[in-house]
Amino acid sequence: MAVFTEVSAAQAQALLDHLSLGRLTSLRGIGAGIENTNYFVDCEHGHYVLTLFERLTAEQLPFYLRLMQHLAQRGIPVPEPHADAAGEILFEVAGKPAAIVDRLHGGHQLAPDAFHCAQVGATLARMHLAGQDFAMHQPNLRGLAWWQRVVPQLLPFLDAGQAGLLTSELAYQExxxxxxxxxxxxRGPIHADLFRDNVMFEPGEGPGRERLTGFFDFYFAGVDTWLFDLAVCLNDWCIDLTDGRLIEERASVFVAAYESERPLSGAEHRLLPALLRAAALRFWVSRLYDLHLPREASLLKAHDPSHFERVLRERRAKPWHALHGEAAE
Incomplete structure (x- = not known):
């Protein structure tokens, strides 16, 4: 359940009035999600999502919301926050920071094939290019500096093999x-968390030919290397979820589609195996952290860390080179 803060129809209507979006016709809590309160809002002027931010503060939110606005205004399919007459996009509802954004059509594709991967890869590259002139800056808050701070806190919870793997990989990434x-x-703004459940598709022409309708949930975004963003995607969209193995066909198609919009440099091709390891480390560390060192009163239900431990071990044992689909030297 993702409705942690109840919103009344009167409270929703007050925000709609402020944004000149017309009369509220439906307000429904959204069960998906683990960090924020979300509602589907239907009104005279359209269909939207109202989010109340349970973790991020009003001081932290402008980077994420303005990035979404920037990308949407450049034709990238992301939910655009709605602004009031003064251009403000962050409000308060039920005592929480809140925003109302366009609702994407469709649903998740949790069992993607090469067709889905191609669409995500090409759109990811267009998103990176569109963000080049975004004026605000925030580092990837779950990047190397965070790993360095958190890993020593995690070691007491791990067995000797896991602790050795974690410290060895951190040293390599440093x-x-x-x-x-x-x-x-x-580098530039990246999504940093573009897993299968953060992309929407809707039915297209022919069976199984869904059309990508958008990326959402930008609340881990930050400025980092574009290659890291690509690696995060490859480690989710293009793997066997049972063992973490990279599926060659999907990975090759994903990278080729990305390169159809933004060709990778020689250095990016050479460093992709290393960044695949970095992306696996990032999510192994964060899942270990959420399991063993949860935030006080956290709304987060911890995911199983062992999944990304397997992914990291696979990337170390079998480096993948996108140019030829072979182990990198």
């Missing part, structure tokens, strides 16, 4: 991040 070749990677 060395990589300090290198000139890493510093030269192109």
């Amino acid at each position: 060395q990589l991040a300090a290198s000139a070749r890493y510093a030269d990677l192109p």
